[in-house]
Amino acid sequence: MSVKIGDIFPNAVLTYIPYDAQNPDVCGLPQQLKTHEAFKGKKVVLFAVPGAFTPTCSEAHMPGYVERVGELKSKGADIVACVASNDQFVMHAWGNSYKVKDDILMLSDANGELGSALGLVNDGTARRMGPIRLARFAMIIDDLKVIYIGVESAPGVTVSGASAVLAKL
Numbered sequence: 281m282s283v284k285i286g287d288i289f290p291n292a293v294l295t296y297i298p299y300d301a302q303n304p305d306v307c308g309l310p311q312q313l314k315t316h317e318a319f320k321g322k323k324v325v326l327f328a329v330p331g332a333f334t335p336t337c338s339e340a341h342m343p344g345y346v347e348r349v350g351e352l353k354s355k356g357a358d359i360v361a362c363v364a365s366n367d368q369f370v371m372h373a374w375g376n377s378y379k380v381k382d383d384i385l386m387l388s389d390a391n392g393e394l395g396s397a398l399g400l401v402n403d404g405t406a407r408r409m410g411p412i413r414l415a416r417f418a419m420i421i422d423d424l425k426v427i428y429i430g431v432e433s434a435p436g437v438t439v440s441g442a443s444a445v446l447a448k449l
Contacts, residue, residue, distance in 0.1 A: 282398065282399035282400060282431070283398045283399060283400065283419075283426055283429060284426070284429065285426055285427060285428065285429060286425065286426065286427075287425070287426045288424050288425060288426075289315060289316075289319060289419075289421045289424050289425070289426055290315065290394065290397035290398060291314065291315055291316040292314075292315050292389070292393045292394040292397055293312050293313070293314055293315075293393060294312070294313045294315065294363065294387040294388060294389055294393075294394060295310050295311065295312055295313065295367075295368040295387070295388045295390070296310070296311055296313055296368055296371065296372070296385060296386055296387050296388060297309070297310055297311065297368050297369065297371075297372040297386075298311055298382070299375075299380075299381050299382040301381070301382075304376075304381070305376075307369060307372055307373075308372075310368045310369075313385075313387060315394070316424060318359070319359070319421055319423075319424055320423065320424055321423055322358040322359055322421075322423070323356050323357050323358050323359075323420065323421070323422050323423075323449075324357065324358065324359045324360075324361060324420070324421040324422075325352050325357045325359070325360045325361070325418070325419075325420055325445055325449075326361045326362075326363060326418065326419050326420075326421060327341065327345060327361075327362055327363075327417070327418040327419075327440055327442075327445070328362075328363045328364065328389075328395070328400065328414040328415065328416060328417050328418070328440075329341050329342070329362065329363075329364045329414065329416060330364070330365065330413045330414055330415070330416060331364055331365060331366060331413065332364050332366045332370050332371055332373075332374035333370070333374055333377075337364070337416075340436065340437045340441075341416065341437045341440070341441065342362065342374075342378060343378075344437070344441050344442035344443065345360065345362065345384060345442045346378045346380060346384070347442070348442040348443070348446060349380075349383045349384055350383075351446055352442065352445065352446060352449065353383075355446060355449040356449055357420075357449065359385060360383065360384050360385070361384065361385035361386075361387050362375075362384055362385070362386055362387065363387040363388070363389050363394065363414065364387075364388065364389065364414060365388075365389055365390060365392065365395070365412060365413050365414050366388060366390060367388050367390045368386075368387075368388040368390070370388075371386040371387065371388045372386060374386065389414060391412075392412035392414075394414075395412065395413075395414045395415070396412070400414060400415040400417055400431065415431055415432070416431070416432040416437070416440050417429060417430060417431040417432065417440050418430050418439070418440035418441070418444065418445050420445060420448055420449065427448075428445065428448040430444055430445070
């Protein structure tokens with residue numbers, strides 16, 4: 281069963297590598313992020329991609345958020361986060377390639393814990409990408425309550441893009 285509007289966002293443990301302004305080119309130590317602790321009392325824009333550095337994710341999905349992160353925050357988003365099935369080191373490198381610094385939190389769901397809890401995973405085995413891949417989606421979470429969710433039903437970026445999310449903030 282997939283998450284729906286009005287549901288409480290699941291409590292999951294994700295990983296990330298914090299941006300270090302003093303050493304921006306150094307890969308720091310992985311940290312855990314517990315979603316209920318990090319998202320409680322906040323408005324969060326979370327967008328998910330099947331894989332960092334993949335064509336649609338890199339050419340169509342991430343750029344919109346990089347370009348519009350300021351608008352998202354000015355419309356009330358406390359946190360803008362990207363999550364993918366990749367490990368935290370890949371997510372950190374992908375964020376660095378876009379110079380997101382700490383504007384976009386780059387989260388890893390490498391074990392599929394969050395995606396499985398949301399009911400938003402796909403089997404990437406046929407494409408040699410592993411059995412658990414996040415679906416492409418975006419959501420707005422307000423104090424742990426899902427208030428918008430856009431899940432892509434076909435290739436490309438429409439309901440999960442930054443423009444669609446901005447229209448719902």
